Amino acid sequence: MKTLILTTAALALSAGLASAQxxxxxxxxxxxxxxxxxDAGEVAGFERELGDKLCELAEKTCEWVTNDWDSIxxxxxxxxxxxxxAGMSITPEREEVVAFSQNYTPPSPSAYAALxxxxxxxxxxxxxxxxxxxxNHVVDTGATLLEFPNPDETVAAVRNGEADAAMADKDFLIPVVEGDPDMVFVGEDIPLGGGIGMAFRKSDPELRExxxxxxxxxxxxxSLNELIIKWLGEDSPRF
Amino acid sequence: MPIQILHDTARHPRHAGRDATILSCTDPKTLEGLHWLACYLTTGKHMAFYASFGTVLLLLAVTAPVALAFGFGGAMAARSHFAPLRWFGQGYTAIVRGVPDIAFFLFFVIALDQAIEYLRHKVRCPDWDQPIRQGSDFVVCQAAKMPLSTSPQWVHETYGFAIAVFTFAIVFGAFAANVLYGAMRAVPHGQIETAEAYGMSQRQSFWRVLVPQMWIFALPGLSNLWMILIKATPLLFLLGVEDIVYWARELGGSKTDIFEYPHPDWRLYYFLALLVFYLVLTRLSEIVLKRITHRLSRGQATALGEAQRKAAA
Incomplete structure (x- = not known):
């Protein structure tokens, strides 16, 4: 038993030293x-590639975790x-709770997609x-807001007639609209938010820096612009 | 990574020549029909989906006995002659049964996790001078993290799973405690009196007479709980454990060309598969429960027990 406790303590100690990274x-x-x-079951996309690159530059070992948007x-x-x-736009409301890095996409337009x-x-x-x-924006316009826990279900709601239109980041909607002949963009693009940034705990300024x-x-x-072109398309705003 | 499906030629030696086709999934966009489907259904993501069925079954297999143990303890406490223990048992069943599951799963789990980390923090980092609560942040030293942030992903998943089992056991244990408490009172009082007349102590009459006879009275209530537990597993995702409902929703959602296997909204088919799974599980449970009922009725002074006695005579 004593050796067990000692081993655990030693493990915890050594892990504690390494964990700073x-x-x-x-x-x-x-x-x-x-x-x-x-399809391999791994996190992929613009932010995966960006995050891995940023970790390399900041000389950190990074691990990816998925979490429901609601409790993120x-x-x-x-x-x-x-x-x-996670594609989180920098807004004053969120800044009351978390601290953002500088943005890694310029403020990008949101759009409506409908049938x-x-x-x-x-x-x-x-x-x-x-x-x-x-x-938030839909509420401000006075339209009736229908909320869903993930973006895919907002598009499904438009397809099955539950909603008249779905509103999301245009970069998310472009492949959806291009892949479905019935779907069109409606109205003007609307710039929302201050671009997308990484969010950190307020008590963690070193990591954020x-x-x-x-x-x-x-x-x-x-290299950031190259990533934006690769994943978000030629038309997406760049720095 | 190319995935190859090799027919099991060892098991079917007669077909070895004909059936030893090798399917290659290197470029899914060029595939068609059944070949496409075979590759689609064997992607890493689908493997995670199939594995999650195992996760759910494992959770059920582990949770059921643990919850039953919690319930048994709760029922014994609620019957205790020692007042504080009795209050504890009655308070446990009353409070936990009264709190909505979803609130319990959201609040209790985060509180439990923070409590564990707080205690570890006090032990591991006594020199820490910063406050643990900083605004909305909960900050403990790195060595107190549970699990450590350096731990591989499977440790995090196992920890999440253990928390899930514990939380399920507390919730379902409270219901089971009430069922068992009722069952203990349903055993005819004459049985206990007879046992005591034979000179058994209270402990002996409890373990030798009451407990063996109460199960038949507890079974209907316990089987209800089991059926509810089977269907409560989607609550797992609240705890970060990816269960079958999470994967069905994730895989079934429409996929644009950015994925290797684009397809429209197929959630209906995935949920139909889940429906079949749940119905099969329910049917199997019914069969097993029926057998247990027969087994437990043997020698009991119940209608079924009496019928068994007459049939044997």
């Missing part, structure tokens, strides 16, 4: 092309992972993902 990255895994679970901030602040990298071009966006039923800037510096490096050498 390991960063757990929390993502949703349901928001292509930003982050999704690919509570699990960050209670310490189940160390950063959120016909003459949908009433002011008075109709609009589907959006719970707890997103788009959901390390990643902000790594993002700056990628902005300066142009």
């Amino acid at each position: 390991t960063v757990r990255l929390g993502t949703e895994g349901a928001y292509p092309p930003y982050n999704f679970i690919n 901030i509570p699990n960050l602040v209670s310490g189940n992972y160390d950063a959120i990298i 016909s071009a003459d949908v009433d966006l002011e008075n109709g039923v609009i589907a959006a993902q719970t707890g997103t800037i788009q959901a 390390a990643f902000t510096a790594a993002i700056q490096t990628m902005k300066d050498d142009g």
